[in-house]
Amino acid sequence: MPQVIRIVTRSSPMALAQVERVRALLGERHPGLVTEVVPVTTSGDRWLGALSALGGKGAFTKEVDAALLAGGADLAVHCLKDMPGDRPLPEGTTVAAYLPRDDIRDAVVSPSGLRLDQLPAGARVGTSAVRRVAQLRAEYPELECVPIRGNANSRLAKLDAGEYDALLLAVSGLERIGQAQRITQVLEVDEMCPPIGAGILALQCRADDTATVDAVAALNHAPTWREAAAERMMLHALQGHCNSPIAGYARAEEDGRLSLRARVFSPDGKRVLAAHEWAGALSPDELGMATALELLRQGARELIDEIPH
Numbered sequence: 001m002p003q004v005i006r007i008v009t010r011s012s013p014m015a016l017a018q019v020e021r022v023r024a025l026l027g028e029r030h031p032g033l034v035t036e037v038v039p040v041t042t043s044g045d046r047w048l049g050a051l052s053a054l055g056g057k058g059a060f061t062k063e064v065d066a067a068l069l070a071g072g073a074d075l076a077v078h079c080l081k082d083m084p085g086d087r088p089l090p091e092g093t094t095v096a097a098y099l100p101r102d103d104i105r106d107a108v109v110s111p112s113g114l115r116l117d118q119l120p121a122g123a124r125v126g127t128s129a130v131r132r133v134a135q136l137r138a139e140y141p142e143l144e145c146v147p148i149r150g151n152a153n154s155r156l157a158k159l160d161a162g163e164y165d166a167l168l169l170a171v172s173g174l175e176r177i178g179q180a181q182r183i184t185q186v187l188e189v190d191e192m193c194p195p196i197g198a199g200i201l202a203l204q205c206r207a208d209d210t211a212t213v214d215a216v217a218a219l220n221h222a223p224t225w226r227e228a229a230a231e232r233m234m235l236h237a238l239q240g241h242c243n244s245p246i247a248g249y250a251r252a253e254e255d256g257r258l259s260l261r262a263r264v265f266s267p268d269g270k271r272v273l274a275a276h277e278w279a280g281a282l283s284p285d286e287l288g289m290a291t292a293l294e295l296l297r298q299g300a301r302e303l304i305d306e307i308p309h
């Protein structure tokens with residue numbers, strides 16, 4: 001009997017594309033392995049109001065995790081960015097692999113082809129993320145941030161319908177849905193600090209399912225694992241929630257050195273706390289913790305708690 005791995009995922013075009021990537025990688029690594037796709041709709045996909053009303057980012061992972069734990073699937077593929085940072089992984093599950101990190105930057109998509117610094121005052125920029133809004137307000141106070149929800153394809157459809165003048169979306173997400181050609185401007189990380197976990201796909205299994213864990217672990221990318229560990233520990237130590245004004249990214253250099261840069265914002269973007277730490281002899285977890293402590297020392301708690309869950 002061939003080994004079968006059933007992969008559970010959100011059913012958005014981006015999520016399905018992610019799963020096809022995982023299937024191809026598993027197939028290359030383990031010829032003869034059979035994979036099946038189990039799509040589910042999450043509360044985050046159904047609910048188009050403010051995400052905070054659903055109690056956080058778990059909105060995109062809860063139903064997927066439940067299917068995994070109930071044994072309806074063997075592997076869950078998550079955007080690390082969407083995995084809640086303020087609580088541990090669901091008990092009984094483990095991340096068996098992180099895929100090599102994709103582009104971590106955000107992009108502007110504007111039908112007019114105008115960059116942020118060319119958009120007229122009052123132009124409507126569709127984004128709901130506190131992190132993006134804070135940084136946009138700080139740099140481009142004359143632009144209007146207008147809330148938007150729904151998956152990336154539906155956001156692009158709203159843009160095309162004229163509801164917005166521009167959107168901010170992750171470069172990696174646009175690449176995954178085959179829409180990278182729509183990018184007007186890529187925002188470098190020092191003008192739009194990315195979210196924790198940007199561009200990383202996490203492959204989550206039941207911890208006791210050693211056959212799947214072993215097969216999936218072969219796909220792990222060690223440098224991405226180190227970056228993810230540092231970023232996630234920082235987010236956990238800051239007790240960031242779905243709507244926290246936290247940004248940051250770790251970078252594992254080719255020579256193995258690991259650094260973590262992070263920022264915490266006030267909602268209007270006027271206050272910015274910044275930290276940049278090198279691991280030295282610290283583990284990735286310890287680097288994440290040290291960076292969080294530095295931000296807390298600067299007053300991060302107050303800025304994070306200012307925004308209700």
Ligand SMILES: NCc1[nH]cc(CCC(=O)O)c1CC(=O)O
Pocket residue numbers: 079080081082152168169170172173197198199200201
């Ligand atoms: N918020 C939804 C979401 N979750 C992960 C990505 C993009 C890809 C990634 O960073 O893994 C996106 C789309 C976006 O923010 O534009």
